[in-house]
Amino acid sequence: MPWLSLGMLVVVPLGLTLLPTRTTSPRWWFAFAVPGVISLWLPRGAVSITLAAIYLAGTLVLITLAARHFLHHKVIRPREIALYTALATPSIAALALVAERSSYELFGFNLTVLSLTVAHFHFAGFATAPHRLSGGGLTDSRNHCGSNQRSPRHWRRTARLLPR
Numbered sequence: 001m002p003w004l005s006l007g008m009l010v011v012v013p014l015g016l017t018l019l020p021t022r023t024t025s026p027r028w029w030f031a032f033a034v035p036g037v038i039s040l041w042l043p044r045g046a047v048s049i050t051l052a053a054i055y056l057a058g059t060l061v062l063i064t065l066a067a068r069h070f071l072h073h074k075v076i077r078p079r080e081i082a083l084y085t086a087l088a089t090p091s092i093a094a095l096a097l098v099a100e101r102s103s104y105e106l107f108g109f110n111l112t113v114l115s116l117t118v119a120h121f122h123f124a125g126f127a128t129a130p131h132r133l134s135g136g137g138l139t140d141s142r143n144h145c146g147s148n149q150r151s152p153r154h155w156r157r158t159a160r161l162l163p164r
Contacts, residue, residue, distance in 0.1 A: 004037075004040060004118060004119050004122065005037045005040060007119065007122035007123055007126075007127075008036050008122060009030070009033055009034070009037060011122060011123065011126065011127050012026075012029060012033065012090060012122065012126055013026030013030070013033075014026070015086060015126055015127060016029060028061075029058065031058070032054055032055050032057060032058020032059070033055065035051040035052075036051065036052060036054065036055025036058070036094065036097065038051050039051035039052040039055065039097065040097075044100075044101055044102070044103050045101075048101040049098060049101045049102045051101075052094070052097045052098045052101045055097065056091070056094035056095060056097070056098050058094075059090040059091040059093070059094040060091060062087040062088070062090055062091065063087060063088055063091055065087055066083065066084045066087035066088060069083065069084075070084065085125065086125075089121045089122075089125030089126045090121065090122065090125075090126055092121045092125065093117065093118045093119075093120075093121035093122050093125070093126075094118075096114045096117040096118045096121070097114075097118045099114055100114040100115055
């Protein structure tokens, strides 16, 4: 649980500062993240469910930011896909957290899998996308063979190695 708390209280706010949205100040995030972290440390029950639901509400704000960005720019390039992924994955984690705290096997997944989903969507889901936005691998869509992209010839050579 300490690692998950780190994701909610450190990784997400740091990632929010990298996002090209109008609300890049991470201060508002703590009003939602702190109840979510507290819900992790409490036993399952009504209080932890309520606190996890507060966190879920905060993650829905992130989805609203994604929708607002899309409606304003109306473009889907790799950078926008990374942005929308970053803003949506905490909601998946929060939904899994609410289900886990209420001992509900969401979509048939047991509570252990739901706990792992919460961690996974904070670190792998959210943290990777802002890294990609900050130049860690995405090139402009007009640059088809940028420095971080493999050439089509490389992919043809690689495809020959795959079993048919």
